Amino acid sequence: MNHKIALLTTAIAALALSGAAHAQEGVTATEIKLGGSTALTGPGALVGIAHDLGEKVAAAEINDAGGINGRKIVRFFEDDGYVPSRTVQAVRKLVEIDQVLGITASSGTASTIAALPLAEEKGVPMLQTAAQNTVMFNPPHKNLFGVGRSYGPGTTDFVKFLAGRTDKSAKWIAVVQDDDYGDDVQSGYEKAVKELGLTSVGVLRYKRGQKEFSAEIVKAKQLGATMIVSGAIIGENVAMAKEIKRIGLNATLAILWSGRIPQLIDLMGEAGNGVIAADYVGEFSDPAGQEFMAKAKKYLTADELTKLNRYSLTGYVGILLMADAIKRCGQEVSRACVIAKLETTKDLSTNGLTSPLNFTPDSRVAELSLSYTVADFAKKEWVPLAK
């Protein structure tokens, strides 16, 4: 019995030690701790790994230049496999165990919303640079800042751009996901159609996780569509492009930035030739993109370089944004100060990778302007289109 009491006492003591309080909020005299939680394994790894690598380049570049007011960035990255319940635990670890100052990456909409109550409770600033679903920012949350382009207005701008390059007799159709993201895209599409008086033959909604799109594309053909605005992500766009080619539909597929990665061109093959994409980050072939690649070659391994895509640029921009806010806090850095400085970010340059970033106390999303590219299968890259 005494032995069992001794064991229990030891167990309680060990657990008590784990509860020791830490006074710092991710800041020491020489370090600033930043954290992120995204999918480094599983289907979302294509996005998460690229984002992580972009952040790595930015952090290394800043550290090489002396850090932020003399403090070097130390990053903590967790794999949540794109599952919201795992994101909550990952963020809890980042905040409680790693004691990070801010969170610069979160998997997606559901993961961000799941982790938000915890981050709000602890006053941790959070960035979301990869997804801009309205539900995250409406109503706005004090500690959550988004960078990118809202899907609705972005789709409107995209359709207007496409309309400027298309014959007036074109017949338009939108294929969107049956969820809030799809709602945003659809509303943007319908707004553009109404404003420009375009001929829309309909909006088709597909189920999340759907892999096969023959029904949707056949329907588009029956309706005589010549411009297909896709609100899909990655795999769905590949399926659509291949189906368009298979049935011989003479239509242009236009996709949003979520799927604009080099791997998509490989997957679509020749069927992807001529697919037009909109994005708020530039292309690696741009001058700014080439400057980023030069930095990436300095700080990443050869294997890591092969995993870069547009999400690397969003990760890079996220670190620049956070670093700028931290820098403006001077030596007295705290989570509350970083949030206050993020709110007043004005015309922050991202080295040409995006348009300048702006936030206000009332606006938690830095709406960026779009650029447009077309898939070139022969070159295996996205070629910029003139505006």
Next chain:
Amino acid sequence: MQAVSFPTAHADLTRLIGGGRQWALIAACLAVAACLPYVVNSYVLGYATLVLITAVGAVGFNILVGWTGLVSLGYAGFFAVGAYAAAFLMTKWGWSVLLALPAAGVVAGLISLLVGIPSLRLKGLYLAITTLAFSVITNHLILLAKPITGGSAGLRVVRPTVFGIDMTSDRALYLICLVVLVMAILFASNIRRSHVGRALFAIRDYEVAARVLGVNVVAYKLLSFALSSAVIGIAGGLFGMHLRYLNVESFELILSIEAVSIVIVGGLGSIAGAILGSVFMVLLPEMARLTFAFLGGSLGGVFSSNAQEVKGVIFGLVIILFLRFAPSGLVGAFRRLGAAIRRWPLAY
């Protein structure tokens, strides 16, 4: 041959928990569990809460799989039904958690009859596929029922106050989960020692003989589905309160497979096994992470950057090793260890 003592008195057969030693062990565990939220940080507390919630679900799942012998992959579906039911009642209708959780159990129990009734003649793989289909259908219905579930956007869960105690505190939630687990254990223990439990065991061991002996197999199978799902649904309600946000991605098929692995690793048919299995499987990834971090170097970063893949490999290995070397699970292993210690240095 090892001598075993069998209960010979009616009191022994109907006792809820056996012996003074077991009561002392349970009291000690409860004392440690009750003190835990006051001595650990919220990260450890989060894991402890998850263990309790998983244990509640596992105790319920054990009724169906362990006691009735019905192979089920429907855990994710019943868990989701309970989670959304409780979340909807608390968040949209402002119900107290004291009402919402039992209501979630009732809803999950009733829904389970939709699976149970068509599955009465099914066994083994066929039943597993049917319950698997239920989980898949549930996920699709969650997406379709947007006014109730929020669809793909999900549902934020408000933690209501209970007797004036603010439930937004993680500590308060942990204690609620602990109370629910104790109640679930008492509930399951009572079923086990009652005629219901004996009927379920009879169905599991030899359904034809049970029918011949006058056991209403249809009624007891449906009862097993309902009771099991009700407890799982309550666990789902607690899960929603823990996360404070529900999304269909939290109820993927892997949840059902994890539930099966928990009851197998813990010890099929045992309440203690369900709890031990929950503790083991929930903490296994974290223990692996700490081990990798302790090893340091490049291995230290492996878990952080490849957590889900490493976790998947470890889970698979653990299940294979247990099925091969300890088919009676952790409970069986502890019993053998205890017997070996008591017998030492004798072999028998």
